[in-house]
Every structure is written in structure tokens, then in C-alpha cells.
Amino acid sequence: MASRGAVKSAVAVHSQQPAAYFNNAIKSPLVIHTGRRPICLATYRHPTASKRYFSGTGPSGIKEFFPEPNAPQTRITQPAWKHPIYSQKQLEDIVIAHRQAKDWSDWVALAAVRTLRWGLDLATGYKHDKAVSLGKRDPQQAVQKYAMTERKYMNRNIFLESVAGVPGMVAGMLRHLRSMRRMRRDNGWIETLLEESYNERMHLLTFLKMREPGWFMRVMVLCAQGVFFNAMFVSYLVSPRTCHRFVGYLEEEAVLTYTREIADLDAGKLPEWETMAAPDLAVKYWNMPEGYRTMRDLLLYIRADEAKHREVNHTLGNLDQDDDPNPFVSEYKDPSQPHPSKGIEYLKPTGWERKEVI
Structure with a gap:
């Protein structure tokens, strides 16, 4: 297990980052490496980061969130109703x-x-x-x-x-x-x-x-x-x-x-x-x-x-x-x-x- 001092040091390093770093980054987990395996403490967000409602994560929110599924035994599913062609x-x-x-x-x-x-x-x-x-x-x-x-x-x-x-x-x-x-x-x-x-x-x-x-x-x-x-x-x-x-x-x-x-x-x-x-x-x-x-x-x-x-x-x-x-x-x-x-x-x-x- 990580010592209490190691946890405080890791949090201190995060808290010294400028506010722009946290405002421009998608929420990322705070991870401490203890020599055996990393421990994820929590998702940290700077206290000055603005609250947003009816919004998504990230600065612009424009991102590909759904990669192709890893299913080698499955073929691509065709639409149940094919869309008509529009000129x-x-x-x-x-x-x-x-x-x-x-x-x-x-x-x-x-x-x-x-x-x-x-x-x-x-x-x-x-x-x-x-x-x-x-x-x-x-x-x-x-x-x-x-x-x-x-x-x-x-x-x-x-x-x-x-x-x-x-x-x-x-x-x-x-x-x-x-x-x-x-x-x-x-x-x-x-x-x-x-x-x-x-x-x-x-x-x-x-x-x-x-x-x-x-x-x-x-x-x-x-x-x-x-x-x-x-x-x-x-x-x-x-x-x-x-x-x-x-x-x-x-x-x-x-x-x-x-x-x-x-x-x-x-x-x-x-x-x-x-x-x-x-x-x-x-x-x-x-x-x-x-x-x-x-x-x-x-x-x-x-x-x-x-x-x-x-x-x-x-x-x-x-x-x-x-x-x-x-x-x-x-x-x-x-x-x-x-x-x-x-x-x-x-x-x-x-x-x-x-x-x-x-």
C-alpha cells in the first residue's frame, strides 16, 4: 500500500498545476505508482474549473467516443432499414x-x-x-x-x-x-x-x-x-x-x-x-x-x-x-x-x- 506521505506528495504535485491545465484536460485519474502496481485514488478536478450543465466532457466536446468493437467473429451489422439516397x-x-x-x-x-x-x-x-x-x-x-x-x-x-x-x-x-x-x-x-x-x-x-x-x-x-x-x-x-x-x-x-x-x-x-x-x-x-x-x-x-x-x-x-x-x-x-x-x-x-x- 502507498504511504500517507506518498499520497500527500502526489496530491500536492497535482494541485500545483495551473488552472488552465485542468480546464483544458478531460478528467484524468490520479495514479500513484507504489512499485508493485498503480493505485487510482480518484478523479481530480481543479476547484476553479467551471461547472457546465447540458454539456459534455472536454474543452470542445468534439471527440470520437465509440471505437470499432473488438469482435472478430462478428460481421458489420447492416441497418434494419436502408436509408434512401438523397441528391x-x-x-x-x-x-x-x-x-x-x-x-x-x-x-x-x-x-x-x-x-x-x-x-x-x-x-x-x-x-x-x-x-x-x-x-x-x-x-x-x-x-x-x-x-x-x-x-x-x-x-x-x-x-x-x-x-x-x-x-x-x-x-x-x-x-x-x-x-x-x-x-x-x-x-x-x-x-x-x-x-x-x-x-x-x-x-x-x-x-x-x-x-x-x-x-x-x-x-x-x-x-x-x-x-x-x-x-x-x-x-x-x-x-x-x-x-x-x-x-x-x-x-x-x-x-x-x-x-x-x-x-x-x-x-x-x-x-x-x-x-x-x-x-x-x-x-x-x-x-x-x-x-x-x-x-x-x-x-x-x-x-x-x-x-x-x-x-x-x-x-x-x-x-x-x-x-x-x-x-x-x-x-x-x-x-x-x-x-x-x-x-x-x-x-x-x-x-x-x-x-x-x-
């Missing part, structure tokens, strides 16, 4: 859109999304409208008070994607159980809903390749998933149509957020992302071509996915929840005419009306 023009043509609320169901869904948006903006310090308003009077103060950094955007994205996969899983699960309970087919809805949830999880895994959440973020995600899952479960039993409209409005906000991230990146406000490459996980999943594997390209692909979810859920919200088939997996007599599909070649931001697809 560069399709990615750039994604637009911000909003479907106007037409009845009480729509208004309930829209009010719920606006409430959640307000809460998330408050938690992550994201106040775009106030920043624009203040920037017209005092650009420097607007930057100091409201500027979004790579770390803030990444924290927001991780939290958003950690709960974004809940609605599709809940809806698919409930429709699956109802199909078995009623002993009848589901008309193709289950696959699309589960694929949507899978796609949102891939967004999360991609962001986790670049940043590891801190303990506070993990606790918040745990609480958010617990509340959101149960709320969606009860809501979908009461009104599936309202839930699909809710997700449609939620995806509208996601498209808006990613569009602003891309705009900030193009404006030079996110310098760390300008030279960052997309993780290998993203390159394989989206089949990203050579020369189009930057952080900006990754955001374009994710935004396109959110735009597709926006279209799908607004469309499903327009259909008869019990009897209408899923138009996104149906075959059409004339495929050359615009129609719902798995890709974004005929993307309709506000969804397809029932009379257009049934």
Missing part, C-alpha cells in the same frame, strides 16, 4: 414550412409544440428571435448574450434527438398491439412509424460520435423520456390524429432549428464545424458520397430526414386512422406522377391531403 439538389431544396391549424385537434397539437419549444429554448439558452431583434440595435451585445456556439447547438441536438424517437416507437407499438388484438392487418403503418423512430435514433448516435453528454444531460434525458413516453402513450390512445399532427408540428421546428444551424455555419459563426468531417457511422448510413462528408453535409441530411418526418406525420394526420392504407408504402398506377414515397423526390412540406392519396 445534393434535394438536400439544398428543403424549405421551412408551416401547416395552418384548421380545427381543435390541430390547435391542441400546435399549442403543445409551442409549449415544448419554449421550454427547450429556455433550457438551452436558444433565443433566436430576441437575438435578431437585439442585433439590429447592438450587434456586439446580441452576440455576447445570445450567440449559439458549437457546444450549445450540439447539446441541443443531442437532447432533441434523444426524445424525438419516442413518438414513432409509441405509435408503432400501439398499432402493432391493436392489429393483433383486432386480428386484422394494419395497412402498412407500423413499418413506417418504427422506421421513423429508428432514423431519429441514428441521428442521436451520430451526434454522440462527436460529443459525450455530461451527467446533468443524461438525467434530463431520462426524465424527459419518462414523461414524454407516457404522455404520448395516453395521447395516442385518445386521439392518434392529434398525435400525428403534433409530431408534424414538432418536425417543423426541427427543420427550422437545423436550417438556422446551417445558416450560422455558412456565416462563419461556427468555426469548429467548418473543417469537421462527418463520422464514419453517418457516412455509411446516409451513403454520403466522396467530397460531401463535412459537418455541413451531415446537417443537410439530418434536416432532410426531419422534413420527411414532417411530411409523413402531417399526411398520416389527414387520413382515417382505422381504415386508410399508408400511402408511403403503397404502389401507384402511374409512378411518374408526384406521389408519397420513402424518398424526398416528391416532398410535400405540409403533407398530402386525403383526397390526393386515397
